[in-house]
Amino acid sequence: MAAMKPRTGDGPLDVSVEGRTIVVRIPTEGGGRLVIEMSAQEAGELAEALTQAI
Structure with missing residues (x-):
């Protein structure tokens, strides 16, 4: 049986630079x-x- 991973859940809009x-x-x-x-x-x-859509 595959391991169960926890859901990350809800959260706010998030933007990050990764690499x-x-x-x-x-x-x-x-x-x-x-x-x-x-x-x-x-x-x-x-x-x-x-921006154009707004």
């Missing part, structure tokens, strides 16, 4: 968090797209 990538953790409805890893260039493109 050469940017990791974004977004809380989701119903529990848990969506984790996205991207480069600095991709983060810039995402920031532009979000």
Whole structure:
């Protein structure tokens, strides 16, 4: 039987730099968090797209 890992649980929106990538953790409805890893260039493109949407 595989080992059971504890869930990381809910938490606030979190952004951190890990090595050469940017990791974004977004809380989701119903529990848990969506984790996205991207480069600095991709983060810039995402920031532009979000700014235009707002």
